[in-house]
Amino acid sequence: MKKRIVAGNWKMNLNKEEATTVLQGVASYVASNNMPADVEVVICPPYPYLSLACELLKDSDVKVGAQNCSHEAKGAFTGEVSASMLADLGVTHVILGHSERRKYFKESDALILKKTRAAMSAGLNVIFCVGEDLHTREDEGQYLFVKNQLKDSVFMLSSSDLASLVVAYEPIWAIGTGKTASPEQANEMHYYIRDQFAENFDQPTADKLTILYGGSCKPANATDLFAQANVDGGLIGGASLKAEDFTGIIAATL
Ligand code: 13P
Numbered sequence: 001m002k003k004r005i006v007a008g009n010w011k012m013n014l015n016k017e018e019a020t021t022v023l024q025g026v027a028s029y030v031a032s033n034n035m036p037a038d039v040e041v042v043i044c045p046p047y048p049y050l051s052l053a054c055e056l057l058k059d060s061d062v063k064v065g066a067q068n069c070s071h072e073a074k075g076a077f078t079g080e081v082s083a084s085m086l087a088d089l090g091v092t093h094v095i096l097g098h099s100e101r102r103k104y105f106k107e108s109d110a111l112i113l114k115k116t117r118a119a120m121s122a123g124l125n126v127i128f129c130v131g132e133d134l135h136t137r138e139d140e141g142q143y144l145f146v147k148n149q150l151k152d153s154v155f156m157l158s159s160s161d162l163a164s165l166v167v168a169y170e171p172i173w174a175i176g177t178g179k180t181a182s183p184e185q186a187n188e189m190h191y192y193i194r195d196q197f198a199e200n201f202d203q204p205t206a207d208k209l210t211i212l213y214g215g216s217c218k219p220a221n222a223t224d225l226f227a228q229a230n231v232d233g234g235l236i237g238g239a240s241l242k243a244e245d246f247t248g249i250i251a252a253t254l
Helices: 016-032 047-056 083-089 099-104 109-121 134-138 142-151 159-164 183-200 203-208 219-226 243-253
Strands: 004-009 039-044 063-066 093-096 125-130 165-169 210-214 233-236
Touching: 004 093, 004 210, 004 243, 016 039, 016 047, 016 243, 039 093, 039 243, 047 063, 047 083, 083 109, 093 109, 109 125, 125 142, 134 142, 142 183, 159 165, 159 203, 165 183, 183 203, 183 210, 183 219, 219 233, 219 243, 233 243
Parallel strands: 004 039, 004 233, 039 063, 063 093, 093 125, 125 165, 165 210, 210 233
Antiparallel strands: none
């Protein structure tokens, strides 16, 4: 069954008290609503709050994700966190290839592929981000841009790895800008991504792939975005920092 996912990426935000409030608010919303069997809710806090999140959510259906992991399994890599350490805590997902990591930390497709392999070896599900910048969109180069991001990374995986892969299309021009891709723009790109997976793997594998939209997704636009045939949920930044906003987006899956 193809999953629909609403995942919150807190980025480098919130303190411990605020984190606790959001985690409890989302857990209580999920517990008191009849969530469809195909819907998964994931919260990705910064590293220091992962233990807290795993503890607070241990009896909840809300899953915990990390925002990064090392490409190495262990060793002398000061400041790094391995995928198996995350899995040890109870973390089930990890966001990789986010445009902020590509831009500020110069992560290449090759490195992101190594991280993806490390995460999958540790049993984590990977939320793999792709998406073009404004200049590329204005030049109508978005399809080639995304195709190249996939070609040099996840298309190198084996088709059995794809069971633990989720793709998130996050156009950079829509991230944190308040400028959302229209439901049609999102659906067109998601259709294209699915089609690329069908070409590189096979149609049944592509049909099962969960493809999320990210970029200024909020309660007010989530219903229209999620109504698109190829939009299987969202990766939410700013609107995941308040339980009320994030649950308003989860409500769009009910
Ligand atoms: P915003 O929802 O704040 O635009 O961020 C999207 C994002 O980057 C999620 O990973």
